[in-house]
Structure formats: C-alpha cells, structure tokens
Amino acid sequence: MEIYIHIPFCEKKCNYCDFLSGPADPKVRQLYVNALVNEIRERAAKIGRGEKVTTIYFGGGTPSILETEQTGAILATLFEEFDVTDDAEITIEVNPKSAGGKLQFLRGVGFNRVSIGMQSAHAEELELLGRIHTHDDFLKCFWGAREAGFNNISVDIMTAIPGQTEEMLAETVNTVLRLSPEHISAYSLMIEKGTPFYERFGETEGPVVGEETERRLYWMTVDMLKSHGYRHYEISNFAKPDFESRHNMGYWKREHYLGMGLGASSCMPEDGAEVRSRNTTSIEAYLKDPLAREESSILTRDEMIEETVYLGLRMMDGVDTDDFQKKFGVTLRSLYGDTIDDLSAQGLVYEGSSSLSLTDMGIDYGNHVFAQFLR
Ligand code: SF4
Numbered sequence: 001m002e003i004y005i006h007i008p009f010c011e012k013k014c015n016y017c018d019f020l021s022g023p024a025d026p027k028v029r030q031l032y033v034n035a036l037v038n039e040i041r042e043r044a045a046k047i048g049r050g051e052k053v054t055t056i057y058f059g060g061g062t063p064s065i066l067e068t069e070q071t072g073a074i075l076a077t078l079f080e081e082f083d084v085t086d087d088a089e090i091t092i093e094v095n096p097k098s099a100g101g102k103l104q105f106l107r108g109v110g111f112n113r114v115s116i117g118m119q120s121a122h123a124e125e126l127e128l129l130g131r132i133h134t135h136d137d138f139l140k141c142f143w144g145a146r147e148a149g150f151n152n153i154s155v156d157i158m159t160a161i162p163g164q165t166e167e168m169l170a171e172t173v174n175t176v177l178r179l180s181p182e183h184i185s186a187y188s189l190m191i192e193k194g195t196p197f198y199e200r201f202g203e204t205e206g207p208v209v210g211e212e213t214e215r216r217l218y219w220m221t222v223d224m225l226k227s228h229g230y231r232h233y234e235i236s237n238f239a240k241p242d243f244e245s246r247h248n249m250g251y252w253k254r255e256h257y258l259g260m261g262l263g264a265s266s267c268m269p270e271d272g273a274e275v276r277s278r279n280t281t282s283i284e285a286y287l288k289d290p291l292a293r294e295e296s297s298i299l300t301r302d303e304m305i306e307e308t309v310y311l312g313l314r315m316m317d318g319v320d321t322d323d324f325q326k327k328f329g330v331t332l333r334s335l336y337g338d339t340i341d342d343l344s345a346q347g348l349v350y351e352g353s354s355s356l357s358l359t360d361m362g363i364d365y366g367n368h369v370f371a372q373f374l375r
Pocket residue numbers: 009010012013014017018019021060061062095
C-alpha cells in the first residue's frame with residue numbers, strides 16, 4: 001500500500017490555488033504535527049502491519065515549511081509503525097523558498113525523491129501566480145537537492161499562464177531540460193472557484209487563455225519533453241526511463257492508499273470491502289480528533305470498475321485489460337464493447353491486444369472520454 005501525508009501549510013496562498021492549504025503560525029503547525037503523529041500511531045494500530053508500504057508521499061500545502069525536526073519526527077513515526085520496504089519511494093514536495101538548508105537533513109532521514117515547484121522561469125509569471133520564490137531560489141534549491149544526494153528530482157512547471165507566449169514557455173521548458181531532472185510534471189493553469197484568479201479573470205472556470213491556446217501550449221510542451229528523452233507516461237507527467245512516480249502510478253492503478261493529515265483521502269480494505277474515506281477538512285476538528293472523518297463509504301463494484309477505467313486511461317499505457325479481467329472476472333469489452341467501438345470510431349481511444357488507451361485526440365477530449373465509462 002501507499003501512504004500520503006498532507007501538510008496543509010503555506011507561507012502565503014498562491015493566486016490560483018484551491019488546495020486545502022494556507023498560512024498558520026508556528027504554534028498551530030506544532031499542534032498539527034503532534035496530531036498527525038497521533039493519527040499515524042492510531043491508524044497503524046487499527047490496520048496492523050499486514051500490507052507492506054511501497055511509497056510515502058509528503059504533499060501539501062508546502063511540506064518544506066515545517067522545521068526539519070518536525071518532518072523527521074513524522075517520517076520516523078511512519079517507519080516505526082508501518083512495514084516500509086527497503087526500496088520504498090519516499091517523496092517530499094518542496095517550495096524553493098523554504099527548502100533551502102533543509103535538503104541535506106531530509107535526504108539523511110530517508111527521503112529519496114524531491115518534488116520542486118518551479119512553475120516558471122519568468123519573474124513576471126511567478127509574480128502573477130503569487131509564488132513566493134524567484135527563479136534563482138529555484139535554481140539554488142535544485143542544485144541543493146543534487147548536492148544533498150537526491151538522484152530522483154521532479155520539477156513542476158505550469159502552462160497556459162495568462163500572457164504566456166510560446167517563446168516564454170519554451171524558455172521555461174528549456175531551462176528545466178538543461179537541469180535534466182528525472183521527472184517533470186506540466187500542468188495547465190485552470191481557474192478554480194474561490195481563488196483570487198477566479199475574481200480577476202471574469203468568474204469562469206477552466207483555462208483562462210482559452211481552450212485552443214491551452215491545447216497548443218500543452219502539445220508544445222509534450223513535443224519538447226519527448227524529443228529530449230522523457231517518456232510521456234501520464235497526461236501531465238513525464239519521466240526518464242524508470243523514474244515514473246511510483247506513488248502516482250499506484251494511485252492510477254488503484255492500489256490501496258492511506259492518507260493521513262487534514263482532508264487526506266484513503267482507499268483501504270475493511271472487512272472484505274473497499275472503503276473510500278476522507279479526513280475532516282476542519283483544522284480545529286482535526287487537532288481535537290485526528291481520526292475524525294468527513295466522509296466514508298464502501299465502494300460498489302461498479303464504482304471500482306469505473307475508477308479502474310478512467311484512472312487507467314490517464315496513463316499513456318492505458319488500462320491493462322488482462323489485469324481488468326483478473327480483478328473483475330469479466331472482460332472490459334463485455335462491459336463496454338459499444339462504448340469502446342464508438343470511441344474508437346471517433347479516433348479517441350486505441351484498443352490494443354491487452355490494453356485500452358487514449359489517442360492524442362483522446363487526450364484533448366479526456367473528460368468526454370472518461371464520462372462515457374460512467375455506468
Ligand atoms: S504553495 Fe502550493 S499549496 Fe501552497 S498556495 Fe501555492 S500552490 Fe497552493
């Protein structure tokens with residue numbers, strides 16, 4: 001199984017962000033770490049040490065905002081309470097501003113993968129996005145991670161930023177390519193309700209630059225990264241050979257995951273069923289009772305089938321139809337034959353001998369394709 005740890009703190013909220021995150025004073029952060037350590041112990045006691053843990057991911061928020069001792073204490077508790085495999089992938093997301101000086105320590109306590117939020121190489125774009133770091137901060141952070149011994153670094157960049165020209169995006173991508181990280185995530189900026197960008201850009205959701213421009217910038221990024229040896233393995237993710245994010249792959253392949261921390265989601269076996277749950281999203285409630293759930297439901301077989309298909313289709317290798325048959329005892333075709341035929345005729349999916357995947361056009365119409373598999 002996989003473990004996700006949510007650290008919901010950031011120095012300042014970015015202008016586009018609708019994640020469960022925000023500023024908090026050091027006292028609250030310490031109370032949160034205490035509650036999180038309690039949650040880890042209590043959940044471990046409930047679950048037992050049956051399943052081996054193959055990946056751990058500290059996300060947020062900005063996990064690097066914590067003091068090193070706090071991060072170290074959380075990770076040490078996970079090692080104590082769970083059966084973490086020797087070759088587990090252990091990732092921490094860092095902000096270039098707050099990671100400085102902490103990377104050596106993080107490598108030393110057991111993190112072996114670092115994910116750095118770069119977003120853009122341009123000062124004006126970083127400012128528009130409301131990021132707290134400069135491009136120089138990012139470069140220092142990247143080289144600091146290398147010096148600390150991280151040989152698995154992921155860099156996040158953003159496309160479809162308002163005002164972003166092809167030249168500007170090319171410069172950002174080329175800057176990353178020169179650094180040669182093992183993994184790159186490239187997400188298009190989408191406007192989400194409740195963010196400063198939502199007010200600023202006319203209260204509509206989706207890509208602020210328009211669909212056509214967003215797609216053009218997306219494919220330009222894909223082409224540049226692929227031509228430099230990065231495998232396009234998921235709609236927004238690229239990796240050198242063998243450096244795909246194991247944690248995210250597990251999620252898209254529907255492995256069990258246990259999320260801990262504010263608002264973290266889990267999908268775990270319980271009494272022979274598969275239970276999807278989400279922790280409380282209220283920090284007050286979480287500090288009082290870190291086991292408080294906001295929701296919890298048993299997944300039906302239909303829900304598991306739907307998820308297997310639409311999460312699987314996010315990966316360029318697609319849904320493994322042999323695996324599907326082993327898991328559900330029926331073929332994908334027997335359930336979705338007409339849908340697959342229709343989508344194939346429209347050029348949106350490709351049916352191989354043991355897989356079903358999106359075509360390039362299918363990637364552009366991903367949401368439409370996924371919706372066809374909802375039963
Ligand atoms: S650093 Fe990340 S989580 Fe925090 S506000 Fe910015 S985008 Fe959101």
